[in-house]
Amino acid sequence: MGGVSIWCDQLIRGLPEHDWEMVALTVDGTERPRWEPPANLSRLRTIPLWGPRPDRRRPGRRSGREFREALAALLGAVLRPDDPEPGRKEVNRIRFLHALRIMHEYAAEGGDLTGALTSNTALAMTRDAWRGVRADEPELTLADCVTALSLIEHMLRPLSAEPVRADLVHSSMNGLCMLVGMTAKWRYGTPVVMSEHGMYLRERYLDLLGSDEPYPVRVLVLGLHRQLARAAYLVVDALAPHxxxxRRWQLRNGADPERTWTVYNGVDPDEFPAARGEPAEPVIVYLGRIDPIKDLHTLIRAFALVRAEVPGARLRIFGAAPAGGAEYRDSCQKLIADLGLTGDAVLEGRVGMPVEAYHQAQVVVLTSISEGFPYAVVEAMACGRPMVCTNVGGVAEAVGDAGYVVPPRDHVAVAAACVRLLQDAPLRARLGAAARDRVLAHFTLDQSIEAYRRIYRDLVGKGTTAPRPAGPVMAV
Known part of the structure; x- marks a missing residue:
């Protein structure tokens, strides 16, 4: 559940003239779909990153020497800090991408990529590379090396999967998802489109900065994410940032502006009609995942200040914690109790129809520390609700003059904006009407789908340098 799932469902249903195959990177392959599949979704395929190791199909024809050369190039790119000279940075990116391709071909021709990446040879090469590039930094111990290579091996498992046969690959994210597009392009010359929901690389930094993994492990894993995200921009035929x-983040990391077209996430205004009136009591609503990246602790702390200024105010938090997120959900519940907000701030759980949650609000709030172009914002705006949001990703671009945008992690600023809106009904009405008008002008589902239709038509119509098999359009 979440924004990427909404986007995939909209895209497939919105382009019924295409047949689709969906490839999902999963944990172990036991996950079950939570969405009703569209009629034109012909196949759902999973690539488990943490399931059983990929089978070696036949004796490999690629030599171990070629694999070792590829690993050496990959480690050099991952471990070296960014070179200030643009030319050298580009060479590093190309070498890294070539290393990934050799590893894919090694696996495709029967080589055991899992075994090779976790072998004694790989361990020795990684420790030698660390000493050669980062001799002045903390030592890469054998335990750290085993941990890092195990993580890298699992992340690179899409290289061992059979490439998809399609007319076009559209990746929902950068990073590991793009490995699926890369293998299709290498095998069949398939054109690749990429959208980014959130900024993949930035969110990996945020994730690992709070990790308890040893420093050398974080260096290796973040280095892989950094180089993979940048290499992906070399592969794509079209970028469709939200x-x-x-777009600015992508260009800063090497994307080609001539192949980049902004396509905003859109909503169907009929599914999110303007609310008729508002609740009599002052109500703040949040709708989304219960997840650290949404920074609900800031929202709860802000509400403690709001309640002191606005008697009778309530905070309703709609949404569920993802798998493995129970600890953060419990921390939110504890913070509510510690601040004396029990009964006034409530974790409501999942809501059947998001529009119902927005209609129960006077103000809708989003306090994330990272976003792309969030559906929750444009959905709430379509319902005619004024917004209080943190200035991350494309949020300010979405809100415009239809609400307040404040710095992230600043609960005082969030509270001040909420109090201003809750105490001024004419202001809420004016901003709510402006929000609905802004969605109708810029962020409708029809506008979004038509933009993708044009991109697909252009890419498939041009053809590619290598023959492609007939097959379905495919979303990752």
């Missing part, structure tokens, strides 16, 4: 913020 806003100007994403």
């Amino acid at each position: 806003g100007g913020y994403n």
Whole structure:
């Protein structure tokens, strides 16, 4: 559940003239779909990153020497800090991408990529590379090396999967998802489109900065994410970022502006009609995942200040914690109790129809520390609700003059904006009407789908340098 799932469902249903195959990177392959599949979704395929190791199909024809050369190039790119000279940075990116291709071909021709990446040879090469590039930093111990190579091996498992046969690959994210597009392009010359929901690389930094993994492990894993995200921009035939913020981040990391077109996430205004009136009591609503990246602790702390200024105010938090997220959900519940907000701030759980949650609000709030172009914002705006949001990703671009945008992690600023809106009914009405008008002008589902239709038509119509098999369009 979440924004990427909504986007995939909209895209497939919105382009019924295409047949689709979906490839999902999963944990171990036991996950079950939570969405009703569209009629034109012909196949759902999973690539488990943490399931049983991929089978070696036949004796490999690629030599171990070629694999070792590829691993050496990959380690050199991952471990070296960014070179200030643009030319050298580009060479590093190309070498890294070539290393991935050799590893894919090694696996495709029967080589045991899992075994090779976790072998004694790989361990020795990684420790030698660390000493050669980062001799002045903390030592890469054998235990750290085993941990890092195990993580890298699992992340690179899409290289061992059979490439998809399609007319076009559309990846929902950068990073590991793009490995699926890369293998299709290498095998069949398939054109690749990429969208980014959130900024993949930035969110990996945020994730690992709070990790308890040893420093050398974080260096290796973040280095892989950094180089993979940048290499992906060399592969794509078209980038379709969801806003100007994403586009600027992509260009900064090597994307080609001539192949980049902004396509905003859109909503169907009929599914999110303007609310008729508002609740009599002051109500703040959040709708989304119960997840650290949404920074609900800031929202709860802000509400403690709001309640002191606005008697009778309530905070309703709609949404569920993802798998493995129970600890963060419990921390939110504890913070509510510690601040004396029990009964006034409530974790409501999942809501059947999001529009019902927005209609129960006077103000809708989003306090994330990272976003792309969030559906929750444009959905709430379509319902005619004024917004209080943190200035991350494309949020300010979406909100415009239809609400307040404040710094992330600043609960005082969030509270001040909420109090201003809750105490001024005419202001809420004016901003709510502006929000609905802004969605109708810029962020409708029809506008989004038509933009993708044009991109697909252009890419498939041009053909590619290598023959492609007939097959379905495919979303990752």
